[in-house]
Amino acid sequence: MSEQNTSPDAPAPKQKRTGLTSTGARKAAAKSNRTRAREFALQALYQHLVGRNEATAIDAFTRDLAGFHKADAAHYDALLHGCIATAADLDALITPLLDRKMAEISPIEHAVMWMGVYEFQHCLDVPWRVVLNEYIELAKEFGGTDGHKYVNGVLGGLAPKLRADEVAADKRADGASAPQG
Template identity: 65%
Template sequence: MSAPSASPAKKNTPALSSTGARKTASKPPRSRAREFALQALYQYLVGGNSIESVDAFTRDLSGFGKADSVHYDALLHGCVREAAALDAAITPRLDRPMAEISPIEHAVLWIGSYEFLYCLDVPYRVVINECIELAKAFGGTDGHKYVNGVLHQLAAVQRPHEVAADAAKGHSAAPASN
């Protein structure tokens, strides 16, 4: 039995890895920036290395040149600078102590909260979706579901007008089941 030929419609769909995540080649620069920021924040959280050394190491990784370096800088340095405030916003929405959250989920929640507060040009639904994709690609089996629930709660607090406007249009503000 021969393999089916690719249809023209398949050309526009993003290439997926074996985990179902989009392959790096098909990702937009901001998505790449989030991935690199996540990797750097993970190194910062787990390794305890200085942000300068983590930043330098990350910039040398393959594919960094295709990332939105301005967005990467904002995420990495902003999350580290605002870590205490981000944790203070995130912690009340957790069902366990922050110390029990995986470093990947912790970093993804930092990115989401930071973007809600400081990247107002990115719609809150995009922030949530991008963070879910990060958690799917880098986190544990069901980490993305946890991230989804926490970020929906944060969105209601950090972007209340946007969430309310969405609800008025008939969009559900409840976490989607992924």
């Protein structure tokens, strides 16, 4: 068995600076204003889904949280109020891709899917692959152990329907760069 130097004077081993925490989540300094807005919107939508709190009360509470000033407030507003206002429409799109009842879906994954679908529909300045990646990462950070896989399946299944031209163009571009054999 090898011994490691456990002396209190020994320097700690150097850690790589990757912008990720030990769990693989992005460090706060590496997060964009929109990513922060998505995190705050997720917390707010969780309060809506679990506590059935009113959007205005949730909004006031969330804006007082530490770090909110670093978030893209307009994107947060669009996500929070847009998802709540169109909840039935969002659920109608999501439900056919589920393998269980919506009531059995974690409120975190439910909110993440709402937000992803909302961005697919209303935030056309954000590429579909970025939307998909952002919400998979949110589900990894805040959701259950394999919740991100579920989110990936549902949002990945809706992307060709909600962003048909963009997804098709990406598939053509991917096919053009694939080796010919």
